Amino acid sequence: MEETIVAPATPAGRGGVSIVRLSGKSAARVGGRLCGELPEAWSFKPCSVCDRTGSFIDSGLVVFFAAPRSYTGEDVVEIHCHGNPLIVDSVISAAISLGARVAEPGEFTKRAFLNEKIDIAQAESVADLIAAQTSSAVVAASASLSGEFSGVINETIDRLIEIRVLVEACLDFSDEDSVAVFDEESGTVKFALKKEIEDLEKILKGSLLGSKMRDGVRVVILGPPNCGKSTLLNYLAKEDVAIVSDDPGTTRDLLRVTMDLGGLPVEFVDTAGLHEDTSVGVELEGMRRALASLDTADVVVLMSCVGEKFDVPLPASCNSIRVFNKVDILSKEGGDESSLFISALTGEGVDVFIKSVFSSLGVGVGVEVPLLARRRHLDFLEKSLGFLWSSLEALESGSDLVIVAEELREAQKSLGSITRPVSSDELLGSIFSRFCIGK
Ligand code: GDP
Numbered sequence: 001m002e003e004t005i006v007a008p009a010t011p012a013g014r015g016g017v018s019i020v021r022l023s024g025k026s027a028a029r030v031g032g033r034l035c036g037e038l039p040e041a042w043s044f045k046p047c048s049v050c051d052r053t054g055s056f057i058d059s060g061l062v063v064f065f066a067a068p069r070s071y072t073g074e075d076v077v078e079i080h081c082h083g084n085p086l087i088v089d090s091v092i093s094a095a096i097s098l099g100a101r102v103a104e105p106g107e108f109t110k111r112a113f114l115n116e117k118i119d120i121a122q123a124e125s126v127a128d129l130i131a132a133q134t135s136s137a138v139v140a141a142s143a144s145l146s147g148e149f150s151g152v153i154n155e156t157i158d159r160l161i162e163i164r165v166l167v168e169a170c171l172d173f174s175d176e177d178s179v180a181v182f183d184e185e186s187g188t189v190k191f192a193l194k195k196e197i198e199d200l201e202k203i204l205k206g207s208l209l210g211s212k213m214r215d216g217v218r219v220v221i222l223g224p225p226n227c228g229k230s231t232l233l234n235y236l237a238k239e240d241v242a243i244v245s246d247d248p249g250t251t252r253d254l255l256r257v258t259m260d261l262g263g264l265p266v267e268f269v270d271t272a273g274l275h276e277d278t279s280v281g282v283e284l285e286g287m288r289r290a291l292a293s294l295d296t297a298d299v300v301v302l303m304s305c306v307g308e309k310f311d312v313p314l315p316a317s318c319n320s321i322r323v324f325n326k327v328d329i330l331s332k333e334g335g336d337e338s339s340l341f342i343s344a345l346t347g348e349g350v351d352v353f354i355k356s357v358f359s360s361l362g363v364g365v366g367v368e369v370p371l372l373a374r375r376r377h378l379d380f381l382e383k384s385l386g387f388l389w390s391s392l393e394a395l396e397s398g399s400d401l402v403i404v405a406e407e408l409r410e411a412q413k414s415l416g417s418i419t420r421p422v423s424s425d426e427l428l429g430s431i432f433s434r435f436c437i438g439k
Helices: 027-035 085-097 107-114 120-131 135-145 148-171 175-215 229-240 280-293 350-360 375-396 401-419 425-432
Strands: 005-008 015-023 044-050 056-065 076-083 217-222 242-247 255-261 264-270 299-305 320-325
Touching (some): 005 085, 005 107, 015 027, 015 085, 027 056, 027 076, 027 085, 044 076, 044 085, 056 085, 107 120, 107 425, 120 135, 120 148, 135 175, 148 175, 148 401, 175 264, 217 229, 229 264, 229 350, 255 350, 320 350
Parallel strands (some): 217 264, 299 320
Antiparallel strands (some): 005 015, 044 056, 056 076, 242 255
């Protein structure tokens, strides 16, 4: 981390202000050459920004954060200039000519991690905060950034260490002593292990929801023409949710609308257009294709008018909800006890429909803001739980204590990988490469 890096900290484009950020050993020297004498740490100063030859680029403000009290833990200089990409480019070129180099994506945050300003889960939440699609996801990402998620994980690690200490202490005795001592302690260890398993299962459940909140879920609506698919989408968009994006889709066949449904970013995919002017057989084939191309669907809604036959063979693993529409003009009939009857026009039954979308995802409506989590976190939580179970089984079956200790060690290691992985350049590379430049 000898090199000093530079990048715009604000998005490309025109606006009131753009910020160019420098971090590293020479940040103060480069910043000083560009902006004149730097202000005291943590304060702003008006400045003229000039290149190395003294040519004027822009007038702005400069702020200096002296190491280690900065985002990266290094000396950081921020230059606030007018929001024009040409000005930003000139400031960056001038910084490069003075010895800085352009930062890689996520490099500022990576330095913050390497300088132990934040742990890896917090670093990830910086990117999640920027990418959050719903206000609940923003709240969840902020909580993770402030260390809540890491806190929960680290507290669990601390308790696992205590259990390990008990087990490992027994390993240090001679065989007979060890058995005698452990007989006394095993009840305590078993009890503590069971409690950790229970708690970790709760954390995993919350994280599962957190990962859905981060990544969003996809709900595909299939149904014959005129059964009310678009009307339902419009109703949801108008009444219950805020449309956060409206994308006509990459193929002409599919309409995708992403909504904030009770805190979860839900992308509804309307397959309207597949069925028009086609015979029934072709329609079904078209729908099968739509479904096949949407194998990432979390939930499939099979919709038709009340009394209308509609069936599509779905993969067994598929979460589906059967919905009959137009109950405002048609009397309820058909379906089974799990079928829903709604009116997409008047909104009757739509609240129950939304609840069922949530419950088929395994979550409740009106998401209590959970821990925003990534697939990576879920994997390590699941791994850790697996090791804890094995440890408990080994303990209960009277296996060698060495096995119990080893499983516990692995459980702790897996949890540790969530917040502070034992340095794996590949893992860090893959995490930070997904950041935007300047973060
Ligand atoms: P899609 O082809 O499945 O997207 O169907 P549309 O949403 O375009 O609806 C087709 C027609 O049915 C339109 O005239 C809608 O106003 C009407 N419609 C949709 N839902 C309802 C409903 O719940 N009740 C009544 N009475 N009409 C509906």
